[in-house]
Amino acid sequence: MSTTAHKITFVDPEGTETVAPADPSKTLLEIAEEHGVKLGSACGGVCACSSCHVYVRAGDASLPEMEDAEEDRLDMGFDVQPASRLGCQVKPGDCDLKVEISRESIETWYNEHPERRAEQK
Numbered sequence: 001m002s003t004t005a006h007k008i009t010f011v012d013p014e015g016t017e018t019v020a021p022a023d024p025s026k027t028l029l030e031i032a033e034e035h036g037v038k039l040g041s042a043c044g045g046v047c048a049c050s051s052c053h054v055y056v057r058a059g060d061a062s063l064p065e066m067e068d069a070e071e072d073r074l075d076m077g078f079d080v081q082p083a084s085r086l087g088c089q090v091k092p093g094d095c096d097l098k099v100e101i102s103r104e105s106i107e108t109w110y111n112e113h114p115e116r117r118a119e120q121k
């Protein structure tokens with residue numbers, strides 16, 4: 001079964017909250033993209049940048065441990081914290097999540113969507 005009762009609450013630096021089903025077969029990036037969340041993805045989700053940088057503020061214990069590749073990429077990020085993960089490398093576990101979009105990620109998103117730049121706060 002690809003759906004679950006668990007949910008992800010995405011919060012971006014502009015204060016926009018988006019609630020989405022926590023589909024365990026998809027990455028946080030894929031779920032964000034499907035629900036219009038402004039999560040950047042400069043490398044297209046192949047763990048080759050740090051623009052999908054998020055902070056997992058709740059539910060992080062349910063997530064798989066970070067692999068070396070994710071850790072190495074996160075080292076390239078700005079304002080890296082213990083709660084930091086790469087959205088393209090993490091799939092939800094058996095728990096609700098609260099995921100905060102990093103400033104670098106939303107800025108990348110606007111660079112990828114120049115037609116939406118006017119709404120940037």
Ligand code: FES
Pocket residue numbers: 040041042043044045046047048049050051052073086087088089
């Ligand atoms: S989108 Fe580039 S590392 Fe996630």
